[in-house]
Amino acid sequence: MLASLRPLVPYLSKYRRSYIVGAVCVFLHNGIWILFPLVIRRAIDDLYRGVTAHKLWISALLLLAVAVSKGIFQFLTRWIVIGVSREIEFDLRNDLFRHLEGLSYSFYQRTRTGDIMARATNDLNAVRMLLGPAFMYSANTIVFTAGALMFMLSISPRLTLYAFLPLPVVSIVVQYFGRRIHERFERIQAMFSDISARAQENFSGVRVIRAYVQEEAEVAGFESSNREYIARSLKLVRLMGMLWPTLETMLGLAIVLVLWLGGREVLYGRISVGDFVAFNTYMVQLTWPVIALGWVINIFQRGTASLARIHQLMIEPVEIRDVPGAPAAGPIRGDVEFRNLSFAYNHTPVLHDINLRIPAGSSLAIVGPTGSGKTTLVSLIPRIYDAEPGSVLIDGRPIREHSLVALRRHIGFVPQETFLFSETIRENIAFGVEHASDDEVRWAAEAANIADDIEGFPDKYKTLVGERGITLSGGQKQRTAIARALIRNPRILILDDALSSVDTQTEDKILNHLREVMEGRTTIFISHRVSTVRNADRIAVLHGGRIVEIGSHDELLARNGYYTDLYNKQLLEEELAEV
Numbered sequence: 001m002l003a004s005l006r007p008l009v010p011y012l013s014k015y016r017r018s019y020i021v022g023a024v025c026v027f028l029h030n031g032i033w034i035l036f037p038l039v040i041r042r043a044i045d046d047l048y049r050g051v052t053a054h055k056l057w058i059s060a061l062l063l064l065a066v067a068v069s070k071g072i073f074q075f076l077t078r079w080i081v082i083g084v085s086r087e088i089e090f091d092l093r094n095d096l097f098r099h100l101e102g103l104s105y106s107f108y109q110r111t112r113t114g115d116i117m118a119r120a121t122n123d124l125n126a127v128r129m130l131l132g133p134a135f136m137y138s139a140n141t142i143v144f145t146a147g148a149l150m151f152m153l154s155i156s157p158r159l160t161l162y163a164f165l166p167l168p169v170v171s172i173v174v175q176y177f178g179r180r181i182h183e184r185f186e187r188i189q190a191m192f193s194d195i196s197a198r199a200q201e202n203f204s205g206v207r208v209i210r211a212y213v214q215e216e217a218e219v220a221g222f223e224s225s226n227r228e229y230i231a232r233s234l235k236l237v238r239l240m241g242m243l244w245p246t247l248e249t250m251l252g253l254a255i256v257l258v259l260w261l262g263g264r265e266v267l268y269g270r271i272s273v274g275d276f277v278a279f280n281t282y283m284v285q286l287t288w289p290v291i292a293l294g295w296v297i298n299i300f301q302r303g304t305a306s307l308a309r310i311h312q313l314m315i316e317p318v319e320i321r322d323v324p325g326a327p328a329a330g331p332i333r334g335d336v337e338f339r340n341l342s343f344a345y346n347h348t349p350v351l352h353d354i355n356l357r358i359p360a361g362s363s364l365a366i367v368g369p370t371g372s373g374k375t376t377l378v379s380l381i382p383r384i385y386d387a388e389p390g391s392v393l394i395d396g397r398p399i400r401e402h403s404l405v406a407l408r409r410h411i412g413f414v415p416q417e418t419f420l421f422s423e424t425i426r427e428n429i430a431f432g433v434e435h436a437s438d439d440e441v442r443w444a445a446e447a448a449n450i451a452d453d454i455e456g457f458p459d460k461y462k463t464l465v466g467e468r469g470i471t472l473s474g475g476q477k478q479r480t481a482i483a484r485a486l487i488r489n490p491r492i493l494i495l496d497d498a499l500s501s502v503d504t505q506t507e508d509k510i511l512n513h514l515r516e517v518m519e520g521r522t523t524i525f526i527s528h529r530v531s532t533v534r535n536a537d538r539i540a541v542l543h544g545g546r547i548v549e550i551g552s553h554d555e556l557l558a559r560n561g562y563y564t565d566l567y568n569k570q571l572l573e574e575e576l577a578e579v
Contacts, residue, residue, distance in 0.1 A: 365536035
């Protein structure tokens with residue numbers, strides 16, 4: 001059982017001093033509370049011999065002192081132990097987020113966002129309950145039961161034996177219910193992940209759902225998943241509903257047995273009335289620890305199940321990392337080379353024997369049919385995916401000899417799928433550039449031909465774009481993303497089909513601005529439009545993961561290959577559009 005807590009050892013070690021202080025408070029809190037029945041015994045036996053005002057005052061003050069002292073240490077116990085659980089929750093959440101930020105893109109391709117969110121919220125809360133209330137009540141139960149047992153034995157070993165007769169049965173019940181709770185809670189959390197993922201996908205894809213009039217179908221599907229989640233939760237509730245009454249029933253039987261046999265012991269003069277009252281007070285005091293035991297079992301099984309789910313994320317390997325000795329910073333000229341490059345996704349070949357060099361300050365356009373590997377090729381430059389060692393070089397050095405921070409700081413990347421944060425336009429453009437000035441933001445917006453659009457908004461650069469930039473058009477989102485790449489002043493600029501959502505007139509304006517920006521930078525852009533790529537220094541045609549043609553616009557037209565066919569097709573489309 002303790003092996004399941006192994007992932008928490010570093011955190012428990014970090015706060016061991018606080019837990020030690022909390023443990024001391026637990027001992028003092030329960031140690032003082034154990035004295036309560038003894039004070040009652042003394043008072044009853046003393047008053048049985050004769051009642052006086054002095055005796056009443058002494059007994060009342062002793063009971064008050066015990067109650068106040070117990071309350072002080074109970075408060076300190078809760079404050080320290082629950083506080084530590086919050087601190088560990090803080091550290092664990094930060095570590096989880098930091099680890100998730102470092103995972104490769106392939107991880108997010110195979111893992112649903114809703115599942116990650118469920119583990120980072122609901123599961124993390126269950127772990128916090130394990131580290132706080134579960135630890136605290138477990139310690140209280142163990143310390144108080146051990147102390148009470150010692151004093152109960154001193155009063156009457158025979159009554160103590162009868163009082164603890166149900167203990168073996170309690171142990172069996174605890175093991176049985178604990179195992180069932182763990183299994184059911186794991187299934188509940190898995191279902192919660194499914195619900196979170198479904199909700200997240202619906203919110204993100206709300207436009208598609210409405211466009212295809214699938215609102216009712218999605219509501220029905222969500223209702224079905226939610227009903228299944230509730231059904232599984234109710235099964236757990238029924239299980240917990242059986243656990244607590246079972247424990248209370250066994251405790252009640254023990255109390256009845258003690259009352260019957262203890263009363264006879266008093267009648268036969270074997271124990272005093274004070275001893276009998278004190279013993280029964282211990283039995284009553286043990287009621288809450290026994291009830292808490294059932295609650296702790298529930299929390300512990302929930303917490304360990306959730307901890308296992310979080311640990312699955314924490315042990316996910318970071319596939320793309322810095323190699324030892326990689327410089328943290330340094331200038332990059334922007335010379336890019338692919339040398340005998342072959343690449344595969346999950347053993348499925350995508351790129352084959354690519355040999356290509358892009359001199360610093362030059363421009364390269366990449367064209368080719370869908371699925372030819374264009375995006376994959378440019379994604380290897382900022383190490384979104386990792387190629388074989390030595391197959392991708394920057395400035396003549398293998399790319400892995402550059403640290404990720406130094407490498408990516410010099411790259412402006414506009415991916416095919418534009419993503420904007422739920423912030424203002426200014427914050428989206430300045431993303432990744434600390435202390436960007438207003439002039440720099442405006443310059444980047446003008447270079448991306450989005451400045452006029454922004455000035456037309458009521459709040460201008462302070463306009464909130466909504467989740468994923470939902471309030472902007474496709475072309476506006478792409479141009480904002482281009483501005484975000486340009487403000488970094490990168491040595492290498494990569495535009496992956498970044499002009500697909502703008503019209504040809506806007507495209508011409510953007511390209512005219514970019515020609516000035518591209519001076520002295522290595523620029524790589526992917527496009528399906530010949531108008532976009534024709535002015536590049538060189539154009540590479542990718543087909544089936546191989547470079548089948550490379551040269552300038554005029555050189556490729558003279559070869560009458562794929563590029564010529566693409567050019568003629570688009571020329572015909574333009575002529576037909578003008579008719």
